[in-house]
Amino acid sequence: MKIGELARLAGTNVETIRYYERDGLLPIPSRSEGNYRIYGETHVQRLSFIRRCRSLDMTLDEIRVLLHFKESPQENCADVNRLLDRHIGHVAQRMQELQELERQLNDLRERCGEARDAAHCGILDSLSQAIAPSGKTASHVLGAHGHAANRRLAKGYQGNQG
Amino acid sequence: MKIGELARLAGTNVETIRYYERDGLLPIPSRSEGNYRIYGETHVQRLSFIRRCRSLDMTLDEIRVLLHFKESPQENCADVNRLLDRHIGHVAQRMQELQELERQLNDLRERCGEARDAAHCGILDSLSQAIAPSGKTASHVLGAHGHAANRRLAKGYQGNQG
DNA sequence: CTTGACTCTGTAGTCACTCAAGGGTTTCTA
DNA sequence: TAGAAACCCTTGAGTGACTACAGAGTCAAG
Numbered sequence: 504m505k506i507g508e509l510a511r512l513a514g515t516n517v518e519t520i521r522y523y524e525r526d527g528l529l530p531i532p533s534r535s536e537g538n539y540r541i542y543g544e545t546h547v548q549r550l551s552f553i554r555r556c557r558s559l560d561m562t563l564d565e566i567r568v569l570l571h572f573k574e575s576p577q578e579n580c581a582d583v584n585r586l587l588d589r590h591i592g593h594v595a596q597r598m599q600e601l602q603e604l605e606r607q608l609n610d611l612r613e614r615c616g617e618a619r620d621a622a623h624c625g626i627l628d629s630l631s632q633a634i635a636p637s638g639k640t641a642s643h644v645l646g647a648h649g650h651a652a653n654r655r656l657a658k659g660y661q662g663n664q665g
Numbered sequence: 666m667k668i669g670e671l672a673r674l675a676g677t678n679v680e681t682i683r684y685y686e687r688d689g690l691l692p693i694p695s696r697s698e699g700n701y702r703i704y705g706e707t708h709v710q711r712l713s714f715i716r717r718c719r720s721l722d723m724t725l726d727e728i729r730v731l732l733h734f735k736e737s738p739q740e741n742c743a744d745v746n747r748l749l750d751r752h753i754g755h756v757a758q759r760m761q762e763l764q765e766l767e768r769q770l771n772d773l774r775e776r777c778g779e780a781r782d783a784a785h786c787g788i789l790d791s792l793s794q795a796i797a798p799s800g801k802t803a804s805h806v807l808g809a810h811g812h813a814a815n816r817r818l819a820k821g822y823q824g825n826q827g
Numbered sequence: 828c829t830t831g832a833c834t835c836t837g838t839a840g841t842c843a844c845t846c847a848a849g850g851g852t853t854t855c856t857a
Numbered sequence: 858t859a860g861a862a863a864c865c866c867t868t869g870a871g872t873g874a875c876t877a878c879a880g881a882g883t884c885a886a887g
Binding site: 668683 | 867
């Protein structure tokens, strides 16, 4: 099958597949006469595995480890357990952070129940003063907006809120 | 004061300040004879405001809106309320996703209580099969576009579903 | 033979920073 | 007063996991 069909079967889009290939997550496929990538059932399996892991918010590096174990069935899978435990820890931690965040935001929201002019907006007022700081992210699980910058915090950035 | 002191006072690091300047969040400061940036109290205020908003996981674009309102005190602050409501919505949604995620991960973890060889690892087994969707498709917008969807939230991007 | 769907490579953009190279300036110390 | 250390400057590249686009080639159907 060609890349479009693989994409449909695995629920990915085409660029992502090529990206995974470049990144070494998918093996380099054979090519047709016209230089099209040709895939088989094993590719569908592997790509689906990757997408399933991604849907659990695992990083590509974590997935790389799992793929390694899938391919070395004789090895002890304690590392798989450890990886998952760590990941569960990340998720739990991020949830706590988000709960605290939600609390602060609702707090903030209550300060300006109805529209007035910005000069008397309780929200802007509060943001202009110090808010009790919450320890910043230390997990790779995405923040409220799910963008990748949060992950930088996961990699050893130790916050600096004094 | 010079950039280093501003950084200390606001609990940021120096590169971040220069980044905010490039990005238009901080006004261009005056310079010393030796071409050093020179800041005053207003810069401390503004930078602290930005960092406080960032600690609430707001995007720089959201913060830009808030800064605008801080500088136009006569305007009605209904937009501030709307912005915050939307942001609270993002956080709430992300929390729900993480709760579902946590459930799935714990599920998964239970399948391999102790270390064996990878060939019989229940975790790898499960990841190799479809995971019961349990209605996640509706809220998680999963499969192909799950994570792009998060990014869309951040910018109001109207998806393409090609 | 053309149209349109699909595919190819390569490059750049996203977000919010962070880091490093290679230099200049200022301040402290001997 | 010399020199070292600490600070600052600009520029450019890197992060994660993609997404988007340009400009070209391939292929099947009408």
